[in-house]
Amino acid sequence: MSLLSDISPAGREFLAAATYIGIEVLAPAADEVDAEARFPHEAVAAMRAEGLLGAFVPAELGGGGCTVTDLSLICTELGKHCGSSAMIFAMHQIQVACIVDAGRGLPYFDELLTEIATRGRLIASATTELGIGGNVRASLCAVEYDGEKISLRKQASVISYGAYVDDVLVTARRDLDAAASDQVIVHVQRPNLTLDDQIDVWDTLGMRGTCSVGFELYATGTTDQILPLPYADVSAQTMLPVTHITWASLWLGIAEHAVTKARKLVRAAARKQPGTLPPSARHLATVVGQLERVRALVEMGVRDYERVRRDLSVGSTMAFTIQMNNLKLCVSADVFAIVKGSLEICGLAGFRNGTEYSLGRQLRDSQSASLMVHNDRILDHNASLLCILKD
Ligand SMILES: Cc1cc2nc3c(=O)[nH]c(=O)nc-3n(C[C@H](O)[C@H](O)[C@H](O)COP(=O)(O)OP(=O)(O)OC[C@H]3O[C@@H](n4cnc5c(N)ncnc54)[C@H](O)[C@@H]3O)c2cc1C
Numbered sequence: 001m002s003l004l005s006d007i008s009p010a011g012r013e014f015l016a017a018a019t020y021i022g023i024e025v026l027a028p029a030a031d032e033v034d035a036e037a038r039f040p041h042e043a044v045a046a047m048r049a050e051g052l053l054g055a056f057v058p059a060e061l062g063g064g065g066c067t068v069t070d071l072s073l074i075c076t077e078l079g080k081h082c083g084s085s086a087m088i089f090a091m092h093q094i095q096v097a098c099i100v101d102a103g104r105g106l107p108y109f110d111e112l113l114t115e116i117a118t119r120g121r122l123i124a125s126a127t128t129e130l131g132i133g134g135n136v137r138a139s140l141c142a143v144e145y146d147g148e149k150i151s152l153r154k155q156a157s158v159i160s161y162g163a164y165v166d167d168v169l170v171t172a173r174r175d176l177d178a179a180a181s182d183q184v185i186v187h188v189q190r191p192n193l194t195l196d197d198q199i200d201v202w203d204t205l206g207m208r209g210t211c212s213v214g215f216e217l218y219a220t221g222t223t224d225q226i227l228p229l230p231y232a233d234v235s236a237q238t239m240l241p242v243t244h245i246t247w248a249s250l251w252l253g254i255a256e257h258a259v260t261k262a263r264k265l266v267r268a269a270a271r272k273q274p275g276t277l278p279p280s281a282r283h284l285a286t287v288v289g290q291l292e293r294v295r296a297l298v299e300m301g302v303r304d305y306e307r308v309r310r311d312l313s314v315g316s317t318m319a320f321t322i323q324m325n326n327l328k329l330c331v332s333a334d335v336f337a338i339v340k341g342s343l344e345i346c347g348l349a350g351f352r353n354g355t356e357y358s359l360g361r362q363l364r365d366s367q368s369a370s371l372m373v374h375n376d377r378i379l380d381h382n383a384s385l386l387c388i389l390k391d
Helices: 009-036 041-049 068-081 083-103 107-119 231-272 281-308 312-316 318-346 360-367 375-388
Strands: 123-126 144-146 149-159 167-173 183-189 193-198 213-222
Touching (some): 009 041, 009 068, 068 281, 083 107, 083 123, 083 167, 083 183, 107 183, 123 149, 149 167, 149 183, 167 193, 167 213, 183 213, 183 231, 231 281, 231 318, 231 360, 281 318, 318 360, 318 375
Parallel strands (some): 123 167
Antiparallel strands (some): 144 149, 167 183, 193 213
């Protein structure tokens, strides 16, 4: 049964809003956002206006009270129209989910969640670090303390939409003496945050609108800005599963869009020669089969995680982490294969920019899927868990 049957009443309204702004705002701007590698201002403004940025904030704090199922469906819908805008939405929701699960009930984080809901504050993430690469489970930078005051400096080599936010969740070592893997998550915000010294540019193959520039990040604050749970726990229970689910969901949207174009082309060819099977129809059957498999994987992942969310400690089990990692590994590979297969069906019309069958942007965007936390690292993670996991 489709995930739509599990959507919450609030989620249904947000999904309708996402469909509307997807068609009216994201799609018309997507090619320009891609060509100019510019931030999709209009998309984020529309999401803010529709309350989508606060969708996952609990209703008691003024938010939409959405479920992960709702987020997944919204990501897929946005992904059909603009991969970069959908990725910005997904990355923001991952940060919100971490704050909800690990910070809720604490005055500092309740106030922050209320502000996300009421003012539509957009939150970025600074995990990747110069000298560490994509190893999210280690940090070089550390929180420094002066009584209740803290400070933090990080060579953050990739912060998506960092130039357009006031808030960033940063991973760092707990203190100067902590091991690289003894990490915490700190919420930092302007004006006590500077991201002025750009250390990289963002002129990439795909996901160009995410504007994922590198910065030297410097922030000051107070100890109540540190999420109380260790990063390892927040990662296992929330960040890793919500990341893999929202990303896989938006990649599904990109793949759905590509297959829709391929179907349209094959049907047009079939209409021209009634009674004759167009040569590309068999390839269409293949990509539709692949798409259904991806949809089934996403739906299964979402349903399993919804069950786990009733007792988040289950989310820390190795078996569940392996399952979520496999969702990312499979979908990231399949989405690229589906878009590539659709391009082959659309042929030159898909290869050319500016036609109704163009698939260049979707193909390039889908190539980022295996690199966003590199699949090799995720495979290594699963490999080491499998060595210690009992049957
Ligand atoms: C569109 C986009 C948006 C992003 N946004 C953000 C963001 O907002 N915030 C953020 O913090 N990060 C972000 N990232 C970074 C992302 O999450 C990854 O950390 C980053 O893409 C990894 O870069 P890498 O491939 O150079 O590094 P690595 O993961 O270090 O991979 C480099 C090479 O090392 C190899 N390798 C594999 N396993 C290992 C291992 N165990 N040890 C050493 N090397 C290994 C890989 O095979 C690969 O060839 C973003 C990335 C993209 C593409």
